[in-house]
Amino acid sequence: MIFFLIFCVTSGFSTLLNQDTLDVIYRYVQKTPFKKIFERSGSEASFINEAIPTAYDSRAVYPNCKSLTSVLDQKKCGSCWAFATTGSAADALCINGIANVIPSPQRQICCDNKCLEIPLKQCDYGCNGGVLTAASLYIENNGIVSDECIPYEENSSKPCFTSCSKEGVKMEVYKGLYAKIPSIMKVSENEMKKGIMIGGSIAVAMNVFQSFTLYKGGVYNRTDGDFLGNHAVRLVGWNDTAEVPYWIMINSWGTEWGMNGTCYYLKGKNLGNIESQTVYFSTTPPTYHGRQVSVSFSLIFIFLLVSFTAVLYLLSYVCGRINEGEKKRDLQEKEARTQMLREIGERRYKRGLKNRSSSSVRRRRLSSSENEDEKDTSTRMIDDSEEEEESEKDIEKVGLLS
Incomplete structure (x- = not known):
């Protein structure tokens, strides 16, 4: 062509x-x-x-x-x-x-x-x-x-x-x-x-x-x-x-x-x-005079035209490679930014999970401590009642003896 x-x-x-x-x-x-x-x-x-x-x-x-x-x-x-x-x-x-x-x-x-x-x-x-x-x-x-x-x-x-x-x-x-x-x-x-x-x-x-x-x-x-x-x-x-x-x-x-x-x-x-x-x-x-120069000049013109076309092709090839390199660098930078954002998101997600787990543990600890306090209180109440009953029993025992 x-x-x-x-x-x-x-x-x-x-x-x-x-x-x-x-x-x-x-x-x-x-x-x-x-x-x-x-x-x-x-x-x-x-x-x-x-x-x-x-x-x-x-x-x-x-x-x-x-x-x-x-x-x-x-x-x-x-x-x-x-x-x-x-x-x-x-x-x-x-x-x-x-x-x-x-x-x-x-x-x-x-x-x-x-x-x-x-x-x-x-x-x-x-x-x-x-x-x-x-x-x-x-x-x-x-x-x-x-x-x-x-x-x-x-x-x-x-x-x-x-x-x-x-x-x-x-x-x-x-x-x-x-x-x-x-x-x-x-x-x-x-x-x-x-x-x-x-x-x-x-x-x-x-x-x-x-x-x-x-x-x-x-x-x-x-x-x-x-x-x-x-x-x-x-x-x-x-x-x-x-x-x-x-x-x-x-x-x-x-x-x-x-x-x-x-x-x-x-x-x-x-x-x-x-x-x-x-x-x-x-x-x-x-x-070679003017009447014979047309063929030689045509050859020179073809040579110059082919050379010019080759230079244009080389320039377009170099520019294409440069553009491809720039696109590749842009894609790599984009992928790197995406990976960085993904890693940041994962770290934030993990940090959130960790915070939530620690909060639930604290809540469980608080609830367990509250339960233990209640148990201690009830235990103490039972012991007191038992002590009262025993004291009453002791009192009764003491009255019968008098």
């Missing part, structure tokens, strides 16, 4: 997980004790041991990639998350020789509307903001299209596109990428550098302060002014040889901002939390 219940619960739980949720479960489980179950393999595993240069710029390494050399403008729509993730995906497609296009953020903000429930609810809301994790997994499963097919319109209220919005252009969806999510709290510099070298760029989340909007050049190294909200950008390189180490950033605020839309951003200090969350794309799938 228990195993049947576990099967039903597991089956029902699995139906609640869409593909994107299963994907993110895998990526987050990489940071848990279950990591060995989902061990990755392939070219990226050996890449970690390769020497990482002190300075790197994907734009110089891949100068023909349109996405790496183009700066787009999100305008007044809060779609930075879509620009950062589609741009990073287009960079990975280009450096791997799959496609060389400028991506369409418009398709992303209109079509990516699913939420991830694990570990926290993460949703994309078009022009009202989004999350890098959910966006990157949408791209892994649904690919990207070119900006030529679906040009940017600064409007996320339109229905999802099933064909190009521009007439005469055939819709082509570019797939073959896997989203890499190193962490959601703190990412090491080497992980970020590795992501840039593997995918051409990484999408990062950051906090924006007023000073960032006024940036014109140099290394941005302060967070002055009011906090304005969260933002997402791409990092395409770094420089550790400069007097102040920095990341090379491509923003989505047009070419009039910063240095033609780019920025040198302080590296190694997690300024504005820019080194806290990142995603990038690769053509190398993990040994």
Whole structure:
């Protein structure tokens, strides 16, 4: 019965997980004790041991990639998350020789509307903001299209596109990428550098302060002014040889901002939390990726459920034994009190009998003594009468003699 219940619960739980949720479960489980179950393999595993240069710029390494050399403008729509993730995906497609296009953020903000429930609810809301994790997994499963097919319109209220919005252009969806999510709290510099070298760029989340909007050049190294909200950008390189180490950033605020839309951003200090969350794309799938993790996750879920059930059973057993012991002690105490009361009653009863017997003896003694007194009295009376009779007789005897 228990195993049947576990099967039903597991089956029902699995139906609640869409593909994107299963994907993110895998990526987050990489940071848990279950990591060995989902061990990755392939070219990226050996890449970690390769020497990482002190300075790197994907734009110089891949100068023909349109996405790496183009700066787009999100305008007044809060779609930075879509620009950062589609741009990073287009960079990975280009450096791997799959496609060389400028991506369409418009398709992303209109079509990516699913939420991830694990570990926290993460949703994309078009022009009202989004999350890098959910966006990157949408791209892994649904690919990207070119900006030529679906040009940017600064409007996320339109229905999802099933064909190009521009007439005469055939819709082509570019797939073959896997989203890499190193962490959601703190990412090491080497992980970020590795992501840039593997995918051409990484999408990062950051906090924006007023000073960032006024940036014109140099290394941005302060967070002055009011906090304005969260933002997402791409990092395409770094420089550790400069007097102040920095990341090379491509923003989505047009070419009039910063240095033609780019920025040198302080590296190694997690300024504005820019080194806290990142995603990038690769053509190398993990040994177990999101589409294959459902069975393994179900096994883990069953194991956890069985363990939880065993703990509950053990707790109920211990509590039952404790209750039985308390009941037994209560019964023993009750029996002891009953026995004590019985003994007290018997002693009182015996004492009462003894008192009654002693009273009857005293009464008998009193009555016997009274009887003896009466007998003595009567005896004395008889003796007196006899003495009187004898005296009379003696008197008579005395008179006859005279």
